[in-house]
Every structure is written in structure tokens, then in C-alpha cells.
Amino acid sequence: MQLPRIKYEHRPRRLTDGSIRIGGRIYGLAFEIKDPDGQIWALLELLDGSRTVDQVVHHLIHQFPELRPDDARSGVEQIIAAGYVEDAAEVEPPGLTSRERERYSRSRNFFQWIDLVPRETSWHSQLKLRRSNVIIVGLGGTGGAAALALTMSGVGHLHCVEPDTVELSNLNRQILYAESDIGKPKLDAALARLQAVNSDVAITGQRLEVTSSEMLADLIRGFDLLVMTADSPPDIRTWASLASNKTKVPWVHGGYSGPMTTAGCYIPGAGPCYDCVRITSNENQPEVTAEWAGDDRSAHSANAVSAGLTGYLVAHAAIGALTGVPALPTNCTLALSLVRQDHAVIHSADACREECPTRRGAS
Numbered sequence: 001m002q003l004p005r006i007k008y009e010h011r012p013r014r015l016t017d018g019s020i021r022i023g024g025r026i027y028g029l030a031f032e033i034k035d036p037d038g039q040i041w042a043l044l045e046l047l048d049g050s051r052t053v054d055q056v057v058h059h060l061i062h063q064f065p066e067l068r069p070d071d072a073r074s075g076v077e078q079i080i081a082a083g084y085v086e087d088a089a090e091v092e093p094p095g096l097t098s099r100e101r102e103r104y105s106r107s108r109n110f111f112q113w114i115d116l117v118p119r120e121t122s123w124h125s126q127l128k129l130r131r132s133n134v135i136i137v138g139l140g141g142t143g144g145a146a147a148l149a150l151t152m153s154g155v156g157h158l159h160c161v162e163p164d165t166v167e168l169s170n171l172n173r174q175i176l177y178a179e180s181d182i183g184k185p186k187l188d189a190a191l192a193r194l195q196a197v198n199s200d201v202a203i204t205g206q207r208l209e210v211t212s213s214e215m216l217a218d219l220i221r222g223f224d225l226l227v228m229t230a231d232s233p234p235d236i237r238t239w240a241s242l243a244s245n246k247t248k249v250p251w252v253h254g255g256y257s258g259p260m261t262t263a264g265c266y267i268p269g270a271g272p273c274y275d276c277v278r279i280t281s282n283e284n285q286p287e288v289t290a291e292w293a294g295d296d297r298s299a300h301s302a303n304a305v306s307a308g309l310t311g312y313l314v315a316h317a318a319i320g321a322l323t324g325v326p327a328l329p330t331n332c333t334l335a336l337s338l339v340r341q342d343h344a345v346i347h348s349a350d351a352c353r354e355e356c357p358t359r360r361g362a363s
């Protein structure tokens with residue numbers, strides 16, 4: 001760190017009790033520091049990107065002669081280690097063109113805000129995305145929004161897998177398609193739309209229905225991440241879990257049950273698998289002894305909001321998995337209700353279980 005500067009997003013504020021809050025106002029990012037003698041405020045003011053660490057220490061000791069140089073240096077190092085500081089002397093990194101830097105300038109600011117790990121470059125997360133190879137299976141309501149967000153966010157390569165054609169009843173929620181696409185393969189419309197949004201991303205695809213976990217494993221091998229946003233056949237998430245375990249490719253998924261939107265990231269070997277979380281979560285529900293039969297109308301309840309939010313939560317989980325920013329919990333599933341917005345739960349399990357399909361499939 002040549003010229004340490006407090007990130008604009010984390011700029012400190014003095015509070016009425018004399019303490020300092022740094023890191024903005026967001027829970028999980030902000031931190032409050034006691035500052036009875038004004039030394040911390042003075043230190044933060046010196047971290048404006050015009051001085052080296054040595055010069056900051058020198059100035060601080062000049063202002064506070066009673067301060068020991070080692071303590072002053074330790075204070076600077078703690079602020080840097082806490083992730084509130086960028087390097088004003090940073091040079092633009094290779095790996096992103098000037099056009100990409102302009103396109104992603106707001107994304108960089110966003111990552112700067114949410115990232116409390118000191119980085120060599122403020123483009124850390126964008127570079128990670130640029131180098132990533134992602135496969136997405138299912139380009140409906142959830143998958144379409146996820147694919148759009150990942151394309152706009154600047155993944156390096158997005159490979160799309162989708163077998164269906166566009167229908168009028170898709171257009172209440174599936175963001176990639178227009179009326180002029182009705183009757184055409186979703187894949188063709190999706191590839192054209194995604195490429196039009198961001199020509200710096202390599203967009204590829206195949207019109208294909210996944211019919212087994214073995215087929216899925218062959219499809220995803222070599223990618224950095226699987227985004228599973230297909231909801232049929234019914235076993236497709238179990239297949240994703242099996243294929244991920246076999247290939248060691250992490251996967252994210254998302255979906256909805258009416259107003260309950262869900263998303264999660266599963267990394268093979270890092271905790272219980274998707275099925276064990278699902279089984280454990282179902283066990284916490286009262287047992288059902290009878291259920292009314294459904295009809296066509298009950299088959300699919302979704303709108304642009306439920307599908308879109310789910311897709312964006314999936315994309316957020318994917319970006320977290322690819323960049324480490326933010327470091328979201330993995331091997332669990334977040335559920336967020338659109339009816340009671342104060343209701344969010346994380347479904348998890350202590351470990352994989354005896355009856356685990358993924359474990360059985362792996363042995």
C-alpha cells in the first residue's frame with residue numbers, strides 16, 4: 001500500500017458521543033471506534049491518499065508527541081487491515097480494457113463498499129469475474145434474470161442451456177424474451193439478448209434438455225460454476241448435487257414457492273449437500289397426511305417480481321462464489337418471503353445424512 005486513502009464509501013463520521021463510525025451505515029460493514037483524545041480522527045484525516053504510511057506516522061507523532069511511533073504505525077495498519085482503505089497510487093490493472101473499466105465503474109464502487117478484505121487492486125472482484133467460466137441451465141424466469149445479471153456484471157464466459165420455446169404465458173416474468181420471440185427457441189432469443197447487452201462477454205449455448213445426472217456432469221465439467229435455474233425434471237437439483245460432487249464444480253440454485261424466493265450456493269466438500277439441507281428443512285415441517293390434487297392453474301405461481309428477485313439472488317450467490325465478495329454462507333439455502341419482508345430464514349443442516357442421495361451417488 002503506497003498511498004493509503006480511506007475509501008469514499010467508508011468515509012468516517014463523528015458521532016455525538018465523540019466516537020467515530022467508519023464503513024458507512026450498513027450492518028456488517030460499519031464499525032464504531034472510541035476516540036477520547038482525537039488521535040483516531042486525526043489519523044483518518046491523514047489517510048487521504050497524499051502520504052505514505054511513514055509520512056502518516058510522522059505527521060501523527062508531530063500532532064501527538066506523547067504517541068509512540070510503534071503505536072501510531074499499528075493504528076495505521078489496523079485501519080488498512082480492516083478493509084477501509086484503498087491505494088491512491090494504484091495503477092490500472094492489465095486484464096480489463098478502458099471500455100470495461102468505464103462499463104464496470106459502478107460495480108467497482110459497489111465491490112469496494114461491500115469488501116472488507118484489503119486488496120492489491122480495487123478491480124479485484126471485477127477481474128475475478130472477467131476470468132470466470134459459468135454454465136447456466138434453465139433460462140426461464142429465474143434463469144433469465146440470473147443470466148442477464150451475470151452478463152451485465154461481466155463474467156468472462158456464460159454458457160446457456162435451455163430446450164424450450166417462448167410462449168405468451170412466459171412474458172409475465174421471463175425478462176429475456178419479447179412478443180416477437182413467441183414460438184421461437186428460448187436459447188436463440190436469449191443468446192441474442194445477452195450478447196446485445198454486453199458484447200465483452202463470451203455468450204455461448206446449446207438447445208438441450210438435461211435428462212440425467214451423468215449428462216449434467218459431462219456438461220459442467222471444466223466450468224468454474226454451475227447455475228442451476230431449471231425446475232424440471234423434478235429431480236434436476238438432486239442431479240446438480242450429484243454432478244457437482246462428481247466434478248467438484250460448485251453450484252448455485254434458486255427458485256420460488258409462490259411468494260417464497262430461495263437461493264443457495266453449494267460447494268462440494270465444504271458442508272452438507274443440497275438434498276440434506278432440503279430433507280432437514282422438510283423435517284421441521286409438520287407431517288402431511290393428505291393433500292388436495294392440483295389442477296393446471298396451480299402448476300406455476302410466479303410474476304416478474306418473484307422470478308426476477310430469485311434470479312438476482314442467484315446471480316448474487318454466483319458472484320459471491322466466483323469472487324469471494326461478499327463471502328456468503330455456503331451449503332445452505334436462503335429463503336426470503338415477499339409477503340412478510342421481515343421474514344428471511346437460512347435453511348441448513350449439520351452434516352450430510354445416511355440417506356443422502358449425493359453421498360450414495362458418489363459411492
Ligand SMILES: [Zn+2]
Pocket residue numbers: 272273274275276351352353356357358359
Ligand atoms: Zn448430503
